[in-house]
Amino acid sequence: MLTADLHTHTRFSDGTDTPEELLAAAQAAGLTTVGLTDHDTADGWDQAAEHVPPGMRVVPGAEFSTKHPGGDGALVSVHLLGYLFDRDHPLITAEWKRIVDERTNRGARIVQSLVAAGYPITLDQVRDKAGRGNIGRPHIARTLVDAGVIGTVGEAFEGILEDGGPHHVSLRSTSLVEGIEMIVAAGGVPVIAHPRARTAAAVLSAPVLETLVDVGLAGLEVRHPDHDHAARAELVGIAADLGLLTTGSSDYHGGNKTLRIGQERTDDDVVEQIVDRGAVAPFVG
Incomplete structure (x- = not known):
């Protein structure tokens, strides 16, 4: 049977739902298992554990931002899902602290660049979009949409916020190999996300x-x-x-993407x- 969606996002990264709202949507879609995989954080785990509907379970995880060298040596973005790992493992906590620090500074620098260029947004507005989560480009994009600068979040990533554009600020990413090793060391199960989507397809032969x-x-x-x-x-x-195991997932982001929770699923x-295989037990309702 196919009753699990193992790749979803909440407000704790770049989704729009709270964990409670996400799980309610999952229940309405007939799912029995949901993978909670916010970007580079486990901050939503506790709220999810408190709101698991009866008969449902949550597989706690995260989507790690990593890079891997291509044939020309250039680093290419590859997203890595980790499930059921010890979120307090020192390798995980140290790397996530570094990422949070860099992303916070990066968000401020991008906003400063946009403000200097005349865009009508502020850092406080972007922080409001991020809530308790890390400040990322999707939050900046949504602020630009609300300001009437652009029509959609996707439009921002194709223009104003595109990689290599005038407002781009680079980050030092975790290597794909390091990411896998970290998840394994923390007792988790590493699965590469959408390996034939975007630029990852060029390097993941x-x-x-x-x-x-x-x-x-x-x-x-x-x-x-x-x-x-x-x-x-x-x-x-x-x-x-x-x-290797094969999974199926919607990559649900709430209102940030036109994706339905449960539209792609994993075999039970x-x-x-x-x-x-995981070191941590799922949250059960």
């Missing part, structure tokens, strides 16, 4: 994925809104050859394998 299995990679997110039939078929074949038997 079958031989590269094979080397990542050697450092602890456990699975690939195969069923994802950004993957067409050919990509899914290719990934299923690679996973079978390498002995795969969920059980992830639960069996």
Whole structure:
């Protein structure tokens, strides 16, 4: 059966729902298991644990921002899902503190650049969008939308906030190998998110994925809104050859993306394998 969605986001990163709202939406969609995977934080875990509907469980996790070198040596963004890891493991806490510090400074620097260029926004407005979460470009984009500068969040990433654009501020990202090693060291289960979407497809060849299995990679997110039939078929074949788990997820962000929670799902038997491997128990309603 397919009753699990293992990739969702709340207000604790770049989603728009609270954990309680997200779980209510999941229940309405008929899901029995939800993976909570905010970007580079486990801050939403406690609220999620308090609001799990009866008959549902939450697989606590996170989506780690990592990079991996391409053929030309340039670093390419790859997102890495980690499930059921010890969030207090020193490798995790140290890296996330570094990321939070850099992102906070980065958000302020981007806003300062936009204000200097005449855009009608302020850092306080962006902080209001971020709430308790890290300040990220989606929060800046939503502020620009509210100010009437652009029509959609996606439009901001294609123009004003694009990588390499005049307002871009780079970050030192965790390497993909380091990310996998951190999750494994913390007792978690690492799965690469949407490996055939965006720029990741150019670097995640079958031989590269094979080397990542050697450092602890456990699975690939195969069923994802950004993957067409050919990509899914290719990934299923690679996973079978390498002995990797295959997952399916919506990558739900609430109102920030036109994605329905549960529109892509993970086989229940795969969920059980992830639960069996993890160091932390799911939250049960």
